[in-house]
Amino acid sequence: MNKKITIFDTTLRDGEQTPGVSLTNDQKLKIARQLDKLGIDVLEAGFPISSEGDKQSVKAIANEGLRLDVCGLARVLTKDLDTCLDTGVDMIHTFVSTSDIQRIHTIKKSKEEVLTMAVDAVQYIKDHGVKCMFSAMDATRTDLDYLTQIYKAVEGAGCDIINVPDTVGIMSPSRMYHLVGAVSKEIRIPIDVHCHNDFGIAVANSLMAAEAGASQIQVTVNGIGERAGNANLAEVVMCLQSIYGAKTNINTEYLLETSKMVEKYTGIHMPPNTPIVGENAFAHESGIHTHGVLTKADTFEPGIMTPEMVGHKRRIVLGKHAGKHAVQKSLEDAGIQTTDEQLDEIVRRIKAIADKGKRICDADLHAVAADVLGRNLGSETIKLKELSVMTSNLTTPTAVVRAIVGDEEAVASNIGTGPVDAAVKAVQQMIAGYTKVKIRDFRIEAITGGADALAEVTIGVEDEDGRVVTAHAASTDIVTASVDALITAINILLDKKKLWNMQ
Ligand SMILES: CC(=O)SCCNC(=O)CCNC(=O)[C@H](O)C(C)(C)COP(=O)(O)OP(=O)(O)OC[C@H]1O[C@@H](n2cnc3c(N)ncnc32)[C@H](O)[C@@H]1OP(=O)(O)O
Numbered sequence: 001m002n003k004k005i006t007i008f009d010t011t012l013r014d015g016e017q018t019p020g021v022s023l024t025n026d027q028k029l030k031i032a033r034q035l036d037k038l039g040i041d042v043l044e045a046g047f048p049i050s051s052e053g054d055k056q057s058v059k060a061i062a063n064e065g066l067r068l069d070v071c072g073l074a075r076v077l078t079k080d081l082d083t084c085l086d087t088g089v090d091m092i093h094t095f096v097s098t099s100d101i102q103r104i105h106t107i108k109k110s111k112e113e114v115l116t117m118a119v120d121a122v123q124y125i126k127d128h129g130v131k132c133m134f135s136a137m138d139a140t141r142t143d144l145d146y147l148t149q150i151y152k153a154v155e156g157a158g159c160d161i162i163n164v165p166d167t168v169g170i171m172s173p174s175r176m177y178h179l180v181g182a183v184s185k186e187i188r189i190p191i192d193v194h195c196h197n198d199f200g201i202a203v204a205n206s207l208m209a210a211e212a213g214a215s216q217i218q219v220t221v222n223g224i225g226e227r228a229g230n231a232n233l234a235e236v237v238m239c240l241q242s243i244y245g246a247k248t249n250i251n252t253e254y255l256l257e258t259s260k261m262v263e264k265y266t267g268i269h270m271p272p273n274t275p276i277v278g279e280n281a282f283a284h285e286s287g288i289h290t291h292g293v294l295t296k297a298d299t300f301e302p303g304i305m306t307p308e309m310v311g312h313k314r315r316i317v318l319g320k321h322a323g324k325h326a327v328q329k330s331l332e333d334a335g336i337q338t339t340d341e342q343l344d345e346i347v348r349r350i351k352a353i354a355d356k357g358k359r360i361c362d363a364d365l366h367a368v369a370a371d372v373l374g375r376n377l378g379s380e381t382i383k384l385k386e387l388s389v390m391t392s393n394l395t396t397p398t399a400v401v402r403a404i405v406g407d408e409e410a411v412a413s414n415i416g417t418g419p420v421d422a423a424v425k426a427v428q429q430m431i432a433g434y435t436k437v438k439i440r441d442f443r444i445e446a447i448t449g450g451a452d453a454l455a456e457v458t459i460g461v462e463d464e465d466g467r468v469v470t471a472h473a474a475s476t477d478i479v480t481a482s483v484d485a486l487i488t489a490i491n492i493l494l495d496k497k498k499l500w501n502m503q
Pocket residue numbers: 014017047049050051074075076077095096097106107108137167226
């Protein structure tokens with residue numbers, strides 16, 4: 001494998017082709033800036049001919065003065081190439097179907113016509129002084145002799161880099177290795193690959209292409225894209241760096257932050273077990289694992305990839321599979337000391353709650369420990385007295401909260417994108433003099449069905465010192481459940497603070 005692999009990101013082009021996803025120009029600009037900070041080498045900012053909005057967005061990104069190279073997509077048609085050139089991009093990625101199935105049934109051109117169109121497009125781009133990447137669309141279903149013929153022809157026309165796209169995701173890792181190996185014997189310019197994830201092996205196929213000599217890999221944040229998506233950026237980069245020992249320009253500590261931004265803007269949420277950026281990627285619940293991890297993290301983690309490397313955090317989760325070492329550590333973190341007998345009883349009760357199918361939060365542990373120890377562990381610094389929210393199709397959602405905080409009455413109001421957001425912000429504002437908290441995790445689930453469903457809110461709250469507390473609350477009113485869960489978590493954090501300050 002090449003020691004250095006460059007990363008071509010197509011989140012804003014193929015990623016946006018995810019059915020149902022449409023990003024605003026402002027969101028695209030924010031993602032482009034984030035990808036620049038992340039260290040992406042080339043960013044495919046869009047397909048300018050596809051709409052006036054896309055053209056303007058590619059233009060804005062190209063004029064942003066980013067460190068990365070900005071690329072625009074174009075068919076091998078002069079109108080596409082001119083529209084792309086108008087945006088001021090550094091590179092044009094031009095493509096045409098080369099497989100019989102696409103050539104005959106979509107563009108309806110002979111092999112000779114396709115070859116001529118490809119060469120003409122590359123020459124046109126180079127005549128305008130812009131870098132050029134050529135894709136033989138559906139390369140992996142194209143006859144190899146014809147494929148190498150067209151790649152050689154575009155190389156001869158001055159193309160800077162060729163792409164081998166697995167357009168419908170039908171390759172196996174070994175077939176990808178052999179294909180890229182065969183192409184690399186025939187041409188001298190760099191090879192890039194673009195793998196789709198129809199069978200869930202886009203990352204494996206991309207890595208095998210790199211093993212066979214490809215020096216650039218196309219990815220998208222969170223693996224979004226056409227159908228089942230593209231090769232996932234975080235997975236490709238971490239495999240390259242941690243498993244293969246190859247270098248990229250990616251500042252991996254921003255991988256999680258980038259994934260969260262794209263989740264927010266696209267509305268496509270990653271399942272918890274998603275590698276690297278998923279909520280559970282560095283979480284441990286099983287007693288045997290947590291016992292090991294608490295002593296030395298590498299016992300039950302890869303070690304060659306740590307949560308810190310990707311901007312994540314390790315979490316010890318209490319539940320049905322927890323052991324006493326994990327429970328003891330969580331109690332110690334909360335400043336709670338127990339005897340061995342008390343600890344055994346707390347573990348037994350935690351498992352009993354989890355056996356009923358419930359998720360265990362720090363707030364549950366706190367309540368169980370208080371009961372077993374027979375004393376009130378917390379003084380409930382914040383006692384909520386009033387929660388009012390105002391929302392309609394004509395007003396900006398607004399919330400007012402009033403509470404006794406310590407010995408004093410405190411009131412705050414705020415606005416938000418919805419009533420829950422407004423209420424959460426009002427609480428954060430109300431307690432700002434005591435502690436500043438960030439919301440790390442927020443989940444609303446309907447426990448019962450129907451419009452009168454009971455909703456459960458689970459929240460993770462982080463204070464200025466990086467301590468995280470989870471709590472949940474249920475109500476038929478999601479704003480009430482959210483605020484109850486938030487205040488429970490903050491009360492525990494404030495208790496912890498007192499206990500820590502006392503030590
Ligand atoms: C594998 C990929 O991801 S390729 C990129 C796919 N992305 C997109 O299609 C998103 C944006 N696309 C669009 O906005 C539109 O499809 C446009 C603007 C590009 C074209 O729109 P329309 O002119 O309405 O055509 P439509 O999309 O229905 O059909 C595609 C046309 O492009 C032609 N075409 C497809 N690929 C190529 C190519 N590489 N070079 C030349 N022509 C091509 C087809 O033959 C067809 O032409 P025809 O109208 O003469 O029959």
